[in-house]
Amino acid sequence: MFKRAFLVSLVFVLVGCETLPTANSDSGTAAIASAAWFSIPTPDRPLPLKFLRAKGEGKSPAVFLVHGTNGPDARTDHWAKFFNERGYNALIVDFKTGRYTGPQDRDNLYPYPLIERAQAWLAQQPSVDPNNVVWMGFSLGGTLGMITEQQPWSSFVLFYPACWNFTKTQQPKPPRYWAYHAEKPRDKPTLVVWGKDDEYGEDKYCPEMLKLMSGPVDSLAIENAHHGFDGNITVSFKDSASPTGSSSLRPNQAARKAAEDKVADFLKLGKGS
Numbered sequence: 001m002f003k004r005a006f007l008v009s010l011v012f013v014l015v016g017c018e019t020l021p022t023a024n025s026d027s028g029t030a031a032i033a034s035a036a037w038f039s040i041p042t043p044d045r046p047l048p049l050k051f052l053r054a055k056g057e058g059k060s061p062a063v064f065l066v067h068g069t070n071g072p073d074a075r076t077d078h079w080a081k082f083f084n085e086r087g088y089n090a091l092i093v094d095f096k097t098g099r100y101t102g103p104q105d106r107d108n109l110y111p112y113p114l115i116e117r118a119q120a121w122l123a124q125q126p127s128v129d130p131n132n133v134v135w136m137g138f139s140l141g142g143t144l145g146m147i148t149e150q151q152p153w154s155s156f157v158l159f160y161p162a163c164w165n166f167t168k169t170q171q172p173k174p175p176r177y178w179a180y181h182a183e184k185p186r187d188k189p190t191l192v193v194w195g196k197d198d199e200y201g202e203d204k205y206c207p208e209m210l211k212l213m214s215g216p217v218d219s220l221a222i223e224n225a226h227h228g229f230d231g232n233i234t235v236s237f238k239d240s241a242s243p244t245g246s247s248s249l250r251p252n253q254a255a256r257k258a259a260e261d262k263v264a265d266f267l268k269l270g271k272g273s
Contacts, residue, residue: 048094061132062089066141071096074232163206186215195225199247225255
């Protein structure tokens with residue numbers, strides 16, 4: 001069971017049991033651009049998902065893609081396609097729609113029931129090996145990957161996870177993220193990736209976080225890369241999760257390619273189709 005680490009005052013009451021649906025068999029073979037969103041029930045409101053089924057017969061590994069504060073975007077689509085071309089099922093979750101609008105009310109998100117429901121749905125799919133599911137998170141999704149229980153995931157790929165929030169040098173702030181999450185031994189292989197020019201101070205704080213971590217942990221710091229380097233938009237914004245109180249997203253195709261190569265090596269992926 002996932003730990004309720006924050007917003008413990010929120011209580012969800014679920015009466016009875018619901019049967020989770022099975023993905024349409026042809027939805028995963030479609031290109032990511034045409035894959036349809038659908039919803040599954042959760043304690044508060046429906047949870048939107050997008051699923052790409054791995055080609056071929058039998059069970060294949062899967063990747064569970066968790067977006068940043070901006071919600072699902074070109075990054076989640078890109079990595080879903082990247083993994084799907086390498087024989088993986090890919091599930092994109094949407095924890096944003098109907099739950100928060102941006103950094104200013106992001107703490108309204110209570111992710112644990114959503115993670116549990118989405119993971120349970122994914123494990124039921126005939127094409128999915130439930131013992132080989134990778135958590136891949138971006139910014140907020142990377143943060144959640146740090147505080148989520150390591151079972152049932154096979155490994156973690158965490159892109160620019162706001163490392164400052166997991167160091168002992170952070171400024172006093174509401175009890176959302178704590179250094180003990182970093183100090184807890186990692187039982188599953190974990191890759192942390194960040195850009196050296198990230199305005200969340202990742203190049204200072206991610207090495208500090210890594211020093212607290214133990215277990216099978218790997219990392220990649222990319223030159224000339226900012227937050228959201230693997231996306232396709234440039235935007236500046238305010239965010240209390242940043243030590244400076246602000247940040248920006250800036251795409252960098254060369255940085256994304258370096259990250260792709262590292263992820264492929266870390267997970268021993270083959271070449272894309």
